Amino acid sequence: MxxxxxxxxxxxxxxxxxxxxxxxxxxxxxxxxxxxxxxxxxxxxxxxxxxxxxxxxxxxxxxxxxxxxxxxxxxxxxxxxxxxxxxxxxxxxxxxxxxxxxxxxxxxxxxxxxxxxxxxxxxxxxxVTEREAQAERYRTLVEVNSLAVWIAAPDGTLLENANWAEVTGLAPGTAGGPSWLEAVHPEDRAQAAARWLQAIESGEVYEAEYRLRRADGGWRWSAARAVLRRDETGRILEWVGANADIEARRQAEQALRASEDRFRTLAEAMPHLVWQTDAAGRVEYVNRRWRALTGLGLAALAEEGWLAALHPEDAARLAPGWAAALAEGGAYDADARIRTAEGGAPWHRVRAASVRDAAGRIRHWVGTCTDVEERHQAEARLREALAMQEQLLREAEHRIKNSLQLVAALLRLQSGRMPEPAAREALEAATARVQAVAEAHRALQLSPDLRSVRLTDMLRELAAGASVQQPGCDIRIAAPEALALDAERAIPLALILSELVTDALRRERPAGVTHPIWLEARQEAGRLEVSVADGGRLMPSDHAADRMGETVIRALARQIDAELVVGEGPDSEDRQVTLRMRLQPG
Missing domain, CATH: 3.30.450.20 (PAS domain)
Known part of the structure; x- marks a missing residue:
């Protein structure tokens, strides 16, 4: 088988x-x-x-x-x-x-x-793939964040630390019992040991920061943390701890403290008021000059911040801008009166800028207040001087106008006594010209800055003056309210318009026929156009007075660089003279 x-x-x-x-x-x-x-x-x-x-x-x-x-x-x-x-x-x-x-x-x-x-x-x-992956992640995390991972007995005796010798340069055997303190910097040992004993007695988490010895003999800051591990009955099994490397953080903290010390030293030495707030605007620091001038410390600034030191009017005025700077992170710059402990309120220039961390987040604000009282007093004196100067100029213009009107009145009186028609007409023409200059000065008085003349004011004054010469005449004006001309060209222009209006008033019209005289000013394509329109012939004429007027008109037109155009007005029977010039002097 x-x-x-x-x-x-x-x-x-x-x-x-x-x-x-x-x-x-x-x-x-x-x-x-x-x-x-x-x-x-x-x-x-x-x-x-x-x-x-x-x-x-x-x-x-x-x-x-x-x-x-x-x-x-x-x-x-x-x-x-x-x-x-x-x-x-x-x-x-x-x-x-x-x-x-x-x-x-x-x-x-x-x-x-x-x-x-x-x-x-x-x-x-x-x-056990997921378990191993988690364990691997944990091991990697430990390696990344820790200088050493260790296990200690319930009484604190160090039992296990595989990389102790690699980190500290001490033999593993020397890490047992309290001898692990040999790896701690002498200046930090007492504190580290006291906290370790306290944790053992209380069973609380152990946390301490100290300098740990390096294998090359140097020192490196570490943060130690350990927790108890217990069994299901609550019996203490061991301590599981780790030392994390915090050297970079400590160096950054030391650099920050050094920077803050330098800032404090500089702030105390500066001849300005210096303050610092957190990112939300809460005051964290004021220098001695601030305290000496305002008498206010941090407690007095807790609610309103540095704005509490300002004059109430200025605090209300500056608060919206400061709130916007805090929200947007931009620089802040404004003038305000700061109330002093003695009751004064000198002007200061307030400037503030944000200080950001490496991520661009605002850490705090630093501000300075510089005394600018002398500048404000000088500006006030200057404003007073300018106001006085303007008042004097207006007074001078008023006197010039009155003097010219007096001259015009004397010429008008003299012309009435002239038996010869030619002489009388010449005096009347001279009277109208002097009156036109007076009316231009009156319009200049009405201007806000005494450097330019609103054309509506000038045309209105010319129409009023013509009505004095020819009672009952119909003179109409049209011009935008904002249209203005510089004073140097306004007076020659007033003389030209006066000559044209006088010529129009002098002409005879049929009985019972009313025909208004139009004075208009407008802006066309960036240029100023001023026109006089009437039913009669405005220019030229064979009359001797008219020829004189034409000579004056053309001479003054050249003086102000104006183009003189004679043509038809809005009505085909009208005749219109238009002057075109630049709005701004050339």
Whole structure:
């Protein structure tokens, strides 16, 4: 009788008893038989991990289920089959399904047939990929943030610190008991030891910052933190702690303190009032000059901030601008009166700028108040002098106008006594010209700055003066209220318009016919146009007085660089003279 090969003999016990507990298990359960580790059973978890059906795997070597043969697992299977001794392995990589490989904790136990012979192997696999990934992240985090990670006994004796020698340059043995303090800077040891003893006695979290010895003999700031680990009954098992590297933070803090010290020194030495607020505008610091001048310290500025030192009118005026600067982060600059402890209120120039951190966030505001009382007094004196000068100019213009009107009145009186018509007409023409200059000065008096003349005022004065010469005449004006001309050209223009209006009034009209005289000013294409329109011929004329008037008109037009145009008015029967010139003097 031929003997069957071992692979063909079924020495396994009833698999149904294994199926009963394995089918619903979250672990992958596999029953393997013979030296080739033929797969006789796989539960649902294993099939799900491989992504294959049980029929496709049954009676196949386990190696066939692994895309890349894992020699370590196969070696352990061979050892269990040969010795019958159970084996365990943690976090071994297995690629049961598609890539990438996952990590599994494996337990291998021998399955024995009758007589104690090893017939197969029971393989239990627990997927620990996420656990290992989390552990790896934790280890990486520790390595990134910590100089050393350590474990201490409940009484504080240091039990484990794998990289202590690498970090401190001290032998691991010297880290036991209180000798770990040898790695702490002498100036920091007492404080570190006191806090450690306090934490041991109270069971509270241990936290301390101290300089830790480096392997090269130097020192580096570290932050130590340790917490107790207890069992389910609350019994203390150990302390788990770490030293994080805070050298960069400490250096930044020292640099900041040095910078603040320099700022304080500079602020106290400056001949200005200096203050500092936080990002929200709350006052954090004022220098001695501020306190000496205002008598106000930090407590008095708690509610209103530095605005509390200002004159009430100025505080109300500056508050919106300061609020906008705080919101937008822009520089602040304004003048205000600061109330002194003695009751004065000298003017100061208030300037403030934001100080930002590396991320661009506002850390605080620094402000200075510079005494500008002398400047404000000088500006006030200047304003008074300008006001006095303007008053004198207006008085001079008034006197000039009155003097010219007196001259015109004398000429008018003299012309009435002239028997010769020609002489009388000459005096009347001279009277009209003097009156026109007086009316121009009157219009100049009405201007806000005495440097320009509103044309509406000038045309209105010319019309009023003509009405004095010719009672009942109809003179109408039209000009925009804002249209103005510089004083130097306004007076010659007034003389030209007076000549044209006088000429128009002198002409005879049919009985019963009324025809108004129009004085108009307008702006056209950036140029000023001033016109006089009348039903008669304004220019030229054979009359001697008219020829004289034309000579005066053309001479004055050249003086003010005006173009003289004679043509038809709005009505075809009208005749119109228009002067065109630049709005601004050339």
């Amino acid at each position: 031929r003997t069957m090969p071992e692979e063909c003999r079924s020495g396994l016990p009833d698999i149904e008893c294994i199926r009963g507990f394995a089918e619903e298990s979250p672990m992958s359960v596999v029953v393997l038989e013979g030296p080739a580790h033929l797969l006789r059973y796989a539960n649902r978890a294993f099939l799900a991990a491989t992504g294959r059906a049980e029929a496709a795997l049954r009676d196949q070597p386990l190696a066939a289920t692994l895309p890349e043969r894992d020699l370590a697992l196969l070696t352990m299977l061979d050892e269990v089959r040969a010795t019958g001794t159970a084996r365990r392995a943690e976090a071994i990589p297995l690629q049961l399904g598609g890539p990438p490989a996952r990590r599994w904790d494996a337990e291998l136990s021998a399955i024995r047939a009758g007589g104690g012979r090893v017939a197969g192997v029971l393989l239990l696999l627990r997927d």
